[in-house]
Amino acid sequence: MTLKSIPLTDELHAYLVAHGSPPDEIVRDLAEETLAVLPEHASMQVAPEQAAFLTFLTRLLGVRNAVEVGTFTGLSSLAIARGLADGGRLTCFDISEEYTGIARRYWARAGVDDRIELRIGPAGETLRELPHERHLDFAFIDADKTSYPLYWNELVPRMRPGGVIAVDNVLRHGRVVAPESEADRAIAAFNEYVLADVRVDAVMLPIADGLTLARVH
Structure with a gap:
């Protein structure tokens, strides 16, 4: 028995990744290209175990309508799209044509590009274009940290009862x-906001840089 999550050495992390839906060739190539082309920003990409978890969670929830805020080069969106139920759709929001240009190539290579719609522009504005009814099954937030409350408050009212929002980098x-x-102060304040939000039940998991999962009432 242990009272807290154990720290991960590089060796243990490699073991964990290898024993939980390890990355396939497409994921490996995407991660390698992101590191080669965008070395200063490659840390914005989700960890491999996190990508596997997103696919697993999306399948587990039977997600048909999903949203991602912050796409970067497309690993998280690829993971979510692979887990969608038949006929499912993922709408991605990002501000960079450059980064998402890489994402588009890998979506096509993986055969999931027909499930994904990309909307370019400030997500605080473009999220408001979504239907106002409670129709979303799943949302993933991994964008500008100071705007997390804005994204959160646009998404929560649009989640169906029982829908899940996943929020990345909550441990900074x-x-x-x-x-x-x-950004650190913004995330610390956001975490307190989620804890007090009576619209959701939430749990914070020590996956990668911290992942909050919130189930909307």
Whole structure:
């Protein structure tokens, strides 16, 4: 028995990835290209175990209508799209044609591009274009950290009862307990906001840089 999650060495992390739907050739190539082309931003990509978890969770929930805020080069959207139920759709929101240009190529290579709609523009504005009724089964937030509350409040009212929102980077590499930057402070405040939000039940998991899962009432 252990009272907290164990730390992951590089060796243990490799073991974990290898024993939980390890990356296929497409995922490996996408990760390698992202690192080669965008070395200073490659850390924005979700971890391989997180991608596997997103596919698993999407399948588990039987997701048909999904939204992603913050697509980058497309690993998380690829993972979600692979888990969608038959006829399912994923709408992605991002501001970069450059980054999502890479994503589009890998969506096509994986054969999921027909399930994904990409909308370019500030998500705080483009999210408002979604139907107002409660129709979303799943949402993934991984974009500008200071805007998390804005994205959250656009999405929660659009989630069906029992729908799930996943929010990335909620631990900020541990800095939420002693924030050092505006983004750190924003995430620490956002975490308190989610904890107090009576519209959801939420749990924070120590996956990658911290992942909050919230089930909407």
